[in-house]
Amino acid sequence: MSPNSAALSPNQTALSKVLTTPLVNTLGVPPWAWLALGALLTVLTGMRWNVAPLAWLAPVPYLIYLHQTHGRRSRWLFLGVLLLAVNLQVLKMITDPLPIFVAPMFGLPIALILFAVFMLWQAIRIRLGETWGLYAFPVLTALLELLTYRFSEGGTWGTYAVTQVENLPLLQLASLFGVSAIGFVMAWVGSFVMVALTSPNPGRLARHGLALGLVLALVFTFGAIRGFTPQGKTVLTAGVVSDLILTPDRFQASKEVKIATETLFARTVAAARQGARIVAWNEAATVVAPAEESAFLQRGAALARQEGIDLMLAYAVPLSSAPFRFENKYVWFSEKGEVVETYFKHHPVPGSEPAEPGRAPLAAFDRPYGRTAGAICYDYDFPAMALGHAALGAGLVMVPSSDWKGIDPYHSQIARIRAIEGGFSVVRPVRASTSMAFDAYGRTREALPFFEQNDRVMLARVPVEPVRTLYARMGDSIGWAYGLFLLAVGWTLWKRKGKPA
16 A cells, blocks of 8 residues: 555545546436437437437437447347437428338438447447547548448438538538538537546546537637628529429329419519529429420420520429339520520439439539529439539529428528538529528528418529639548548557457
8 A cells, every 4th residue: 555545534535536436427327328318319309300409419328328338239229229219310301291111211221320330439449448439439420421421322311410400600611521520520529528428537538628629619710700701793593382292193184283384484474573583493393294395395495585584494204104203304494595404303312202313414504694503402412412513613503392391491401501512502492391592601591481371482682603612622532531540540459459458
């Protein structure tokens, strides 16, 4: 026994024990309760009824549970709870006309990706220690988010960034490094809180906490300053919204479809006569039989010439009924009635949209009011689309869309992230949800609710001069930094020859 320890009084010994006992142990919360809390936070964040601040802490209970438990049974239980929680989260967006089986189609892959992140984090933490684990979790989170939206049809659904669609200062980080950087920062916060709660000596974390605090200060200061940047030249745009709610049986010629088409043309005239220079219909605003398509387009061209406007006619063309297939497209006419572009949706929604995907390269066009491009709805859940349009110099992107009540206005708000990434305005006319228009900083320029009485015409004056962003120049090159961290992990494991930390 050392002289120092012998000199400690009983009170000092008790105090020393308290100071070296992890805070999570003093709380006395059983592991199953942490797992249940993690599931609750998962359900409360993301999709509809998203409680955005909780997303920063959502992984903490899961991390604590994995820290406190061991063995295959624990991990299988964790996977089961994660699958249940994520599918309940996705169920929040399931409303008519979406079938309930869509929930597991999105929920299952999101849950499995999250499970992979947690398991890889746990393996690194056990082998290399808590400090490595502190940074492994945000790196793995960001890397798997990046891989998901680049190489799967899930897009950015399930990323941390889409839980923060109203946090404009934070979203400005996407202009530098994309949404994976937002995931990194948010996961870093969760990871730090977990380590602080489970560490027997939280004081050792001071420099890590200081680094995290400095990064958060820089991120939000940058975002706040950038969000006040003025823009220059503008144009008055219009989004024309259809009353027609499409179901497979309405892809056949009917009186209802014809009435909807006439209404769309009438609303287009009204928008043009209020000064709109470019008018876009919402996605699949009406249905046009193959035999009638030529006459329909001639009518659109004549209207564009008559009113002196650019006109995007977004519509569906049925191809077959068994199996059910259709074209989801728009045809863009100039003010002279000439075809500027015929565009087919590049990313039909997997599992629920039997449309022929577009294959043509992205394009942007110099119009009298500015350089402009287009896409359709789910296309803009993929950062690669924004990067493509930014590389083409677009200052305005029109995105005809169609949603449903379960993602109103959440899906439109996600589109503001593409505007920030690419540095251009986005105008998104939407059926069955809120139409919205954003500038290059993600600021809302106009919104038109669908479930309120209005004229179904969104007039939005938006900037048309592109804003150059670092992300548009560098793309997802930050992924190399994530990769270097993992190389460092591998190198350290090799040097330790597989021995535990």
